[in-house]
Amino acid sequence: MDEVRTELAAKTLAKVFAVAEFGVTESAITIIxxxxxxxxxxxxxxxxxxxxxxxxxxxxxxxxxxxxxxSGNVTLIY
Incomplete structure (x- = not known):
């Protein structure tokens, strides 16, 4: 169960980062x-x-x- 929560937290951090980094809404982001x-x-x-x-x-x-x-760190690779 912790793995599911950790993965969900990672997806949430990624979306929050993308909204701030690219200046788009959350609905403009799809996790592939x-x-x-x-x-x-x-x-x-x-x-x-x-x-x-x-x-x-x-x-x-x-x-x-x-x-x-x-740590809450998100790094843009490309």
């Missing part, structure tokens, strides 16, 4: 893929999340985020 990071010391709390974002000019772009749920 969520994968736990394996082989890292912080693996229990880290996820790679791929998003599709409709930017304000009407174009869809894919972005990948690294999310560390434990």
């Amino acid at each position: 893929n969520t994968m736990p990071v394996t082989g890292a010391i912080i693996a229990k709390h880290s996820y790679s999340i791929e998003l599709s974002v409709m930017h304000n000019n009407g174009t869809w772009k894919s972005h990948q985020l690294a999310v560390d749920v434990k």
